[in-house]
Amino acid sequence: xxxxxxxxxxxxxxxxxxxxxxxxxxxxxxxxxxxxxxxxxxxxxxxxxxxxxxxxxxxxxxxxxxxxxxxxxxxxxxxxxxxxxxxxxxxxxxxxxxxxxxxxxxxxxxxxxxxxxxxxxxxxxxxxxxxxxxxxxxxxxxxxxxxxxxxxxxxxxxxxxxxxxxxxxxxxxxxxxxxxxxxxxxxxxxxxxxxxxxxxxxxxxxxxxxxxxxxxxxxxxxxxxxxxxxxxxxxxxxxxxxxxxxxxxxxxxxxxxxxxxxxxxxxxxxxxxxxxxxxxxxxxxxx
Numbered sequence: 001x002x003x004x005x006x007x008x009x010x011x012x013x014x015x016x017x018x019x020x021x022x023x024x025x026x027x028x029x030x031x032x033x034x035x036x037x038x039x040x041x042x043x044x045x046x047x048x049x050x051x052x053x054x055x056x057x058x059x060x061x062x063x064x065x066x067x068x069x070x071x072x073x074x075x076x077x078x079x080x081x082x083x084x085x086x087x088x089x090x091x092x093x094x095x096x097x098x099x100x101x102x103x104x105x106x107x108x109x110x111x112x113x114x115x116x117x118x119x120x121x122x123x124x125x126x127x128x129x130x131x132x133x134x135x136x137x138x139x140x141x142x143x144x145x146x147x148x149x150x151x152x153x154x155x156x157x158x159x160x161x162x163x164x165x166x167x168x169x170x171x172x173x174x175x176x177x178x179x180x181x182x183x184x185x186x187x188x189x190x191x192x193x194x195x196x197x198x199x200x201x202x203x204x205x206x207x208x209x210x211x212x213x214x215x216x217x218x219x220x221x222x223x224x225x226x227x228x229x230x231x232x233x234x235x236x237x238x239x240x241x242x243x244x245x246x247x248x249x250x251x252x253x254x255x256x257x258x259x260x261x262x263x264x265x266x267x268x269x270x271x272x273x274x275x276x277x278x279x280x281x282x283x284x285x286x287x
Contacts, residue, residue, distance in 0.1 A: 061087040090116035093153045098270050113153040125150050136183045141259050144168055158273050165264060173252045177244035180255055181221035189216050202239030210245045224251040
């Protein structure tokens with residue numbers, strides 16, 4: 001894939017109070033492949049290099065740094081380059097999440113079995129950009145996703161991973177609302193929201209029906225439900241602070257669809273696996 005220089009079409013100066021930040025990207029995917037190198041608008045690149053030693057990789061970083069300096073000197077008359085490529089990590093296996101509906105890697109969303117970092121051998125599952133790193137997802141879901149990646153990245157067969165998933169789904173349906181609720185912060189006053197996002201509707205219902213005290217700055221826990229207490233019109237969601245008010249029945253199927261199945265299917269598709277979402281069997285196994 002030959003490289004080429006593109007003409008800059010326009011430059012607009014924006015006045016800011018702090019330092020400038022430059023962000024170059026490719027439309028939609030932000031990431032592209034060039035000679036087996038994942039090129040991205042960040043300070044990190046992933047390179048596929050099988051059957052090479054750590055010394056080989058360190059040498060490659062030095063070669064790239066030297067070639068960058070030569071290019072800057074030749075093309076832009078830069079006497080001394082301050083750009084340096086540093087060899088940082090080795091992953092034994094790596095999964096890039098796909099952009100939904102496209103055959104490209106999602107921006108800054110990957111998980112890998114790391115075996116080398118900053119000059120030392122390690123044995124660690126490293127996760128970036130997935131829900132396991134987000135505090136607004138239930139702890140049980142974050143741990144589930146971490147355990148799922150651990151099995152896949154360390155080479156377990158799909159049959160074994162499916163069994164783990166199915167067992168989790170069965171246990172999930174026994175968990176109380178407090179353990180599986182979505183957690184969302186309320187960043188503004190009710191009247192300042194455009195429309196009524198799901199967590200705001202849940203908070204409003206909690207305030208109106210059960211004298212909750214949700215306001216700007218509150219953390220809202222909410223779950224989908226199938227039944228409401230007697231005397232209330234049906235709503236499919238309810239917000240709460242510590243425990244769900246009596247009279248509601250958790251919609252475990254909808255909670256599973258949002259918290260579990262959508263994440264599993266995305267991960268499976270990224271590695272060429274597929275399965276049903278009824279929690280019972282796989283469509284076919286990864287070979």
